[in-house]
Amino acid sequence: MEDKDVTRIHGPEHWAAGPAAAGRPGALTLAHPQPSLLDPRVASLSAVLDLVRTGRAVTRSQLEVLTGLGRKLVSLRISELAEVGLVDESGRGPSTGGRAPRRLRFVAEAGHVLVAHFGATAAGLAVADLSGRIVAQTRVAHSIGEGPAAALEVAFDAWDGLLDARQVRAPVWGIGIAVPGPVEFSTARLVSPPIMPGWHEFPIRQQVQERYDAPVWVDNDVNAMALGELRVGEAAGVQDFLYVKVGTGIGAGVVSRGGLHRGGQGVAGDVGHIAIREHVGIVCRCGKTDCLEAVAGGGALLAAAGRAARDGASPVLAERLASTGELTVEDLRFAAEHGDTVGLALLTRSGRLVGEMLAAIVNFFNPSLIVVGGQVAEAADVLLAGVRQSVYERSLPLATRDLRIVRSLHSQVAGVTGSAFTVIDELFSPGVLDRWLGDGSPAGRPELSATA
Template sequence: MQEPKTPRTPTVPSPEHVDSLATVLDLVRSGTARTRPEISRHSGLGRTVVTQRVNQLTECGLMEEGALGPSSGGRAPRELRFRARAGVILAAELGATSIGVGVTDLSGTVLAEREEAADIALGPDPVLDRVEILFDELLTEIRAEHGDVAVWGIGIGLPGPVEFATGRPSAPPIMPGWDGYPVRDRLTARFGAPVWVDNEVNTMALGELRAGSAKGQRDILYVKIGTGIGAGLVSGGRLHRGSQGCAGDIGHAAVNDEATVVCRCGNTGCLEAYAGGAALARDGLAAAQEGRSEFLAGVLESTGTVTAADISRAAQSGDRTSVELLTRAGRLIGSLLATLVSFYNPALVIIGGGVAAAGDLLLAAVRESVYRRSLPLATRELRIARSTLSDRAGLVGAAFMVIDELFAPERLAHWVAAGSPAGAPELVDVPLRAPLL
């Protein structure tokens, strides 16, 4: 009697094979090369290897042939296309006061999205319950239009420090109840897909780098000015997270020795406590109550509160007190950024977030401080610009975070034979030879 065969474990291709496979796929995904001769020219790979890799990627459903390309004298080559609709990515950006969720294809194009008010301080269970409901609704919508597409991965941006290796928040100042919460494990159990979690400012920086005003840049500083203040650093084309994932948390850098203003983190003198959206709202409320701003007093009387957006509207209407508040905030932020610009020497500083989108006054004050206080060499070619992706930066960046991780050669090796990483949450544990963005 013949003994039953032992099931075979899928063979993982050699590193050299996977590297060439990933190279070919990346060239087509990015649009850098559209034909086999172009792939060979950009990659340095021989014609035979290129043909073999293209055939493999086509067979597993990641690539397809399109129309004939332009001829360079001989037979016209067939153009190649990445199958961006082979799967979808679920992405969410959780802010202090809002939730943004979306579904993208594998090229980072947003197919459907929702945004609504939310309070991160309610805790992880009610907030993530809502995120999961919104994901389900969007998936139903997408599948009704595009068929039963599989979820290849999930990306989440949180408004606080995140230990990237575990996907857990770490003592986030404005997120009570979230410290150490297993965000990755929860979403993995719910959707059965690999999940990556990061600080929302890092995902915003990545969104701008991949699809916004920083596309093609290698050294940038993304600064979010919202309820809080944070920064994402890209150096040499790579996102710098730091040893534990909290690089760029500039909102809690000390800018004042006074002990009278206590930050939400428990310390005093933090930049966020003087120049963040919550600080502006606090100072605007005081100005309204003390009668120093007729405009803000009217807002307080009609709405019962004063927000950072109200201060922006007041400043645009010529309210002197609001102009002073925004200018002071911009100078404080600019003064700290001047130190970072001299230290880090980026080519581009991008200003984003709700407060940053409130007009030119704050941005002008930031620019003035940076150019005045930084080293001349550091600012000689420095550009300071507002985010072009605006509210979408974090959502788009969360999707690209997942896409980059999935298509890293080491992870590609583990799922390319199956044609999809759907249902393989263990991919997050595959070690990389070099850190990604």
């Protein structure tokens, strides 16, 4: 039994007290205690709520089968959830012959979640309900390099506008922010982000909590995209997959056994700064040499495209540059599609290098799916072809036998939706749920997102 092992290693005194022990000297608290470590009431409440809110159970008898709980206990848990307005039982469910049973419905509109998904050059801002459905959203051009105060201003303006326009009355239950840099998930702080001056250790959570009085979680932008693909996108139902973003930079999100794997500090999947095999001597913005991102990322591709436009190597790119004054990923796609050898070579090489990095990870992690997204990948089929070729050539046959490599169809949607699920997953995790369910709502409880 797993919980017995935990007991033996740490001693029961560390976790038996649960979240209430936070802040006590010497006490070890778990951010998300396993259900088996929790009080059985909380574990069963959480299990019942999960089944109802994900639509896997719509009747009491389905809950009995899926949870293994008896009829009385299921009934008790439903009453508790109905009392706080999270589950509604007024409709009728599917009949199996006799009178149709009452249908259980998760009350997704009981609260709202605010979302900001920042990329390097644009941000998606949204309001979601508790099922992760986006009820209002907007997208604005914004450079993350302008610093945290400017970014939060963008988010605050957008959220206030969206809430007003939709006349959203239900309270804000939580806020999810995704940023293109390494985030320590437990403290919600960025640590030495390469492209984000002013963001190092900036207290994002505190600033946002002060304004909206709700718990706040901050994650890496690619982790949020992976979570979005898992819940509503290309990877729905897949247990082990990688999401790779090729945008201005390069990063990956790792989903293992159906859950996001953030790693010890939250930087799992930061693959853009893995060194490529060739020694090209290019210094990355992180300060190291020959990082994948510095050679194959969108920023590097556009810099190379600009050089080719100016020195006459690419007439197509030169023409695009002359007409707009600045090359974009779209120009690169246009050049490649019109047979421009420079554009084609740049995108093919990028795909090949990303694929070589992925081949090593495929052997190590054995995903059954790789979803490739981000601005550059989405613009260019030729890049995906390069990725596929390298991965299939260089990975173990067994690791690639059933491996699919697909392009993300809606990576902006995945990012925004995933950021909503960052919050929803935390709010409904047993350890956090236990702390607010008695009050009926996590609104006005910013301390719920603090784990230390």
